[in-house]
Amino acid sequence: MKKISWLALLTAAALSVNAHAAPERVGDFTLIDNEGKAHQLSKYAFNEAVVIVAQATGCTMNQENVARYKQLRTNWDHRGVSFLMLNSSMEDxxxxxxxxxAVWEYDFPIxxxxxxxxxxxxxIxxxxxxxxxxxxxxxxLYRGPLPAQWARAPLGEVLEAIVADGADSREMDTVVEEVEAAEGCxxxxxxxxxxxxxxxDYETEIAPILIERCVGCHVEGGIGPFAMNSHMMIQGWSPMIREVIMTNRMPPMQVDPAVKSFTNSGNIPIEERQKLIHWINAGSPRD
Ligand code: HEC
Structure with missing residues (x-):
């Protein structure tokens, strides 16, 4: 039941945004791909659009669509559209x-x-x-399936609209289409x-993470540009804190954990990043 209520929440959020005829927004992020290369969304700003395909090991829908993903790329990359895959599966x-x-030869950064x-x-x-x-x-601008005839479907329409001369995505809408649950997906x-x-919880879960990972520099007289010395201060800086966590800018000196793990590297464990971001998304509550 819990799962249903969470999905309902997401859907409700999407619907309320659509009602105001303004697109959903996403913050900047940096992720490392299967070859160890970093991708920061804002660095694609020279593109008209980025198409991101949610991928998971064993997802039959991805496997069956390999040729069509490549076809989509062939049709659009010369019009300023970049293609990336995103693996958010906990098991992978x-x-x-x-x-x-290697088996399915996706040939996209994952x-x-x-x-x-x-x-x-x-x-997603x-x-x-x-x-x-x-x-x-x-x-x-779009979240949904890769339809068999994408040119005549919402996906193709959205791409045409955003690559058009003078297109302004602020005047566009987020088009949301249902994706059927395929096996393994x-x-x-x-x-x-x-x-x-x-x-x-701020006191027992959030403050200890900040004390361990950030306060060494973000203290009165420290090298960080602001001191994390009160809930109000942290709440006020929350949008920036979310951005630096999502783009791996803070703490400084992070390394790709899949390449090498240094004991004193700045990486924050997955669970701590999840706590911080979900706390900020909830409005950085005091209690
Ligand atoms: C080793 C010292 C150090 C640590 C540890 C550190 N910071 Fe920073 N932080 C800095 C410095 C120096 C700056 C200013 C220069 C910069 O933006 O890179 C900064 C800037 C920032 C900014 C402002 C960025 C901007 O663009 O204005 C935020 C937000 C921030 N840090 C959050 C954090 C968070 C959250 C943590 C812990 C997860 C953290 N910092 C850990 C040194 C540190």
């Missing part, structure tokens, strides 16, 4: 993603969304979903489910 490690890519936070931000609930984003304005989001039902 980087090695498994590489193995799946971003490893290990904390599932980018899927949450894009409204299952593998096989396709999302179109304007990386300059950070607007989500279901995704579970236990952290989102838990923290949307009840936000992490």
């Amino acid at each position: 490690e980087r090695a498994g993603i590489r193995a799946e890519e 971003m490893d969304d290990d904390a599932q936070l980018v899927a949450n931000a894009l409204g 609930t299952k593998a096989g979903e396709v999302v179109v984003v304007d990386p300059e304005r950070m607007n989500v 279901a995704l579970e989001f236990p952290a989102a489910e838990q923290y949307i039902a009840e936000a992490p």
Whole structure:
């Protein structure tokens, strides 16, 4: 039952945005792909659009669509559209993603969304979903299937609209189409489910993370540009804190954990990132 209520919440959010005829927004993020390369959404701003395909190991919908993803890319990449895959499955490690890519020859960068936070931000609930984003304005323009005849379907219409001369995604709408659950494509989001039902507790869950990971620099007289010395201060800086966590800018000196793990590297564990972001998404509550 819990799962249903969480999905209902997401749907309700999407509907209320649609009612105002303005697109859903997404914050900037950085993720590492199956080859160890970093992708930051805002760095694609020279593109008209980025198409992101939700992928999971064993998802039959992805496997059956490999040729059509490539066809879509052939048709659109010369018109300023970039293509990426996003793996947000909790079960898939980087090695498994590489193995799946080797068998099915996706030939797209597959971003490893290990904390599932980018899927949450894009409204992705299952593998096989396709999302179109304007990386300059950070607007989500389409979320739905890759239809057999995409040129005449909403996906093709959205792409045509955003590559058109003078297109402004702020005047567009987020088009949401239902994606049928194909075998092997279901995704579970236990952290989102838990923290949307009840936000992490500031005193016992959030403050200890900040003290351990950030306060060493973000203290009165420290090298960080602001001191994390009160709930109000942290709440006020929350949008920036979310951005630096989602783009791996803070703490400084992070390394790709799949490449090498240094004991003193700045990486924040997945569970801590999930707590921080879901707490901020809930409005950074005091209690
Ligand atoms: C090793 C010292 C250090 C640590 C640890 C550190 N910061 Fe920072 N932080 C800085 C410095 C220096 C700056 C200013 C320069 C910059 O933006 O890179 C900064 C800037 C920021 C900014 C402002 C960014 C902007 O663009 O204005 C935010 C927000 C922030 N840090 C959040 C955090 C969070 C959250 C953590 C813990 C997860 C953290 N920092 C850990 C040193 C640190």
